[in-house]
Amino acid sequence: MGTGVERPTTKAAVQHIFRTCAAVCFDVDSTAVVEEGIDVLAAHCGAGEVVAAWTAKAMGGSVPFDVALQERLKLIQPSAAALADVIASHPLTYSPGVQSLVAALKRDGKRVFLVSGGFRQMIEPVADGLGIAREDVVANRLFFNEDGSFAGFDRDEPTSRSGGKAVAIGRLKAAHGLSSVVMVGDGATDAEACPPADAFIGYGGVVEREAIKKLTPWYVLSMAELEAELTRSPELGGEAAAASL
Structure with a gap:
């Protein structure tokens, strides 16, 4: 990809990058929050079961994300x-520990972004509650006609297609001069972001995906595990060994 970044191959290397990185990007659905936002919207619109099946395929990587997104929105046809x-009646639920983790990252001087294939209109309230600026959210946007009927989605957003999170992180690194970035998420589109992300941490606190476990040497089941790593003293020689990998 011409990024100059090589995917780290050991847990120690990923942990070292996480402790020393300039920024952390979180996926939202099934990572920062416990729901899949599109499934919540689908259930509200009466298309929950069939859309959830498409979501599982997309997150597991068995179908391209852009195909799954398009097909799910055809089924939902959400109005404004x-x-x-649904935003008012079913606000998305934070994953346990994510608010504390984001606060700890910010105290550590790290920039925090949300990079999601979900919908900006549903994600911005999540960002507000985490103390993340709305301009630090990369997500899809739904469009509506003047009468409020569904008009499609913004296909110019990089996260509307497979491989888009890599594009988004590359742009964030360039725009903000970030020396190193870590991506945290539960799905295939998150793993695809490394590189240009300097490391990918798989998150299984909501759904454990065996396919994703194989794509990272550090797979965590809680946000608390990540927060604890920020203050852990590296083993003797661990820093040097990690930095060389």
Whole structure:
């Protein structure tokens, strides 16, 4: 990809990068929050079961993300009113420990971003609650006609397609002069972000995906594990060994 970044191959290397990175990017659905936002929207619109099956395929990597997104939105056909109603009546639920982790990362001087294939309109309230600026959110946007009927989604957003999170992180690194970035997420699109992300940490606190475990040497089951790593004293020689990998 011409990024100059090589995927780290050991847990120690990923942990070292996490402790010393300039920024951390979190996926949102099934990572920063416990739900899949599109499934919540689908259930509200009466298309929950069939859309959830498409979501599972997309997160496991068995179908391209852009195909799954397009097909799910065809089934849902959300209106502007339905979207507003679901945001008000079913705010997304934070994963245990994520608020504490984000606060710890910020105290450590790290920039925190949300990079998601979900919908900006549903994610911005999540960012607000985490103290993340809305301009530090990369996500898809739903479009509506003047009468409020569904008009599609913004295909110019990089996260609307497979491989888009890599594009998004590359842009973030360039725009903000970030020396190193870690991606944390539960799905195939998150793993695809490394490189240009300097490391990918798999998160299984909501759903454990065996296929994703194989794509990273550090797979965690809680946000607390990540927060603890920020203050852990490296083993003797561990820093040098990790830095050389």
